[in-house]
Amino acid sequence: MTEILIGKAASFEDGGRRIVFHGDVEIGVFRWEGKFYAYENLCVHQGGPACEGLIMHQVEDVLAPDRTFIRQTFSESDVHFVCPWHGYEYHLTTGECVGDQRLKLRRYEVVERSGEVFIIAE
C-alpha cells in the first residue's frame, strides 16, 4: 500500500480534477461537491484518457404522465465525466460506465488528512 500525496485539499477547486502519475499508471482525481474521487485514467473502450474529458450531467428524457415525450434536460445530481476520445461516459461518483455498468474504471481510495489529500495505491 502506498499513499500518494496529491496536494492540499484547499487547493482543489470543486468541480476540478488533476491527473497524477504513479509509476506508469495515470490516475484522475476529481473533487465534486466537496468529496474526492480517483480512477485510473484509462478508458475501458480503447484506452483513452477517460478522466481528462468534459464533466457533464446525465441527459434525461422528460415524459408526461401519459408517457408522451416533452423535452430533454440535464440531471441535477447524476454527473459524469466523458472520455474525450470517443465519448464513453462514467459516473463520477462510482467510475461505472454509463452505457454498461458492468464496465468500471479502476477506482482508488482517497483520504483527507490534516488538510492534505492522498490516494491509496498498491
Added chain:
Amino acid sequence: MELPLSNHRRMSVDEFDTRITLSHAAKQARERGYANFPIIDVDSHHFESESFAEIVKYIEDPVVRQLLESSTIAGYRGVGALPAGLGYQDYGGRIMREPLRRLERTEPKPHRDITLTRRWMDSMGVDIAILFPTPMLHLGLHPQVEIEVALSYAYNRWLVEHVLAQEPRIRTMLYLPFNDPTATYRVVKEFIGKPGVVGFMVTSNRYRPVHHNDYMKTYALLEESNLPIAFHGAYNWNDQSMLMVNRFISAHALGFVWYNLVHLTNWVINGLGERFPKLKVLWIESGLAWLPFIMQRLDNEYMMRTADAPALKKLPSDYIRDMYFTNQPMEKTGDVALLETTFRVIKAETQLLYSSDYPHWDFDLPSVIYDLPFLNETQKRAILGGNALRVFGMEPPKRKLAVMD
C-alpha cells in the same frame, strides 16, 4: 476557449496538442511492437474547410470561384457553399479534439494539415495514411452538379500540390464528382500517376446508381490501371427515410451503412463483378456488421430469383468476398464470436484493411485489430498493413516511417 457544459457550467481550455491527447495511443504502439511492421491507415481525414481560401483559388470557372470566395471572408457566415451535414459529430463538445483543434499550434511550414496528420500518425504508429476530406463528404448532395465538379476538381489539384507532393507518407484516393459521369472519367484520366494518388473515391451519400451505363468507361479505365475504387460511407439526415429518426446516433448508425448497402447491392446484382472482374472495389466506413447481413439477404433471395440477376455466375456473397473492406467503426461491443464469424465470412485476412477514420469521433486505433483474441500475428499484420500494401500496389517501407518515441 470556453466550452459550454451541462447546467450552465463552462470549462476553459487554453491549449491543445494532438501528441498529448494521443499519448495513450503512443504507449499502445510501443507496448504492441508496432515498430516491427508497417501500419497503413486506409481512411483518415483532414478538415479541408480550414484551407478553403487556398482551395477556391484553384476553381477554374470564374463565376463559381467568385461565389465560393465570398464564403472565405473571415467571420462572414452568410454563404453556404457546401451542403454541410446536419449533425453533432462532436457530441456536444464531448469529443474535445473537434472544438479544440483550432488551438493547436503548428509552424508555418510544412502545411498545417501535413503537420497535424504526421502527429496523429506518429502517435498511433501509422506509417502511411490515406487522407480524405471532411465537409466535402457531403458534396455529392449538392443540388448544383457543376459545383461538385468545380470544387472537387479544385480540391484534388490543391491536395496533390500542397499535401501529397510534399509528404509521401500521406496518400489519397481522389474524390470523384460522381454526379457527373463525364467529369468523373476526366478526373481519373487526369490524375492517374499524380503523386500520392493510389485510387479514387466516391462519397456514397448521393443518388446515382453505380450500375448506370455512364460509369462503365470509368470502371474500365480503373480496372485497366489496376487502381481501386472506394465507396466512402456517410450519412444524410435529410434523406427521406432518415427524416424519421430524431437523434444523431440513429442518423449516423443507419446512414453510414445505408448508402453502401444500396451501392453494394446494385454492384453485385447488376453483375459488375463479372463485367469488371479485376477491378478492386473497396467499401469504407460502414463497419463490418452489415456484411453478414447483406450476404445472407442476397444469397437467400438470389436462390429464389436467379432470373433477376442473370449476370451472376456464383452466389452474391461470393462476389462480396472478392471485395475489400475497412474495419472502422468496428462493432466491438457484442459477442466476440459474432465478430470472429464476420471476419471469417468476409475473408478478413486477405480482404480487410485497417482504417482509423481519425480524427473523427468514432475512430479506431490499430489496437482494435491488434488486440483481437482470434487473430494470429500474421493475420494482424496483414490487416493492419500488408493487405493495403498489396491492394494499392505500394512498395513495403524499407523501415518504419512512423516516428515513434
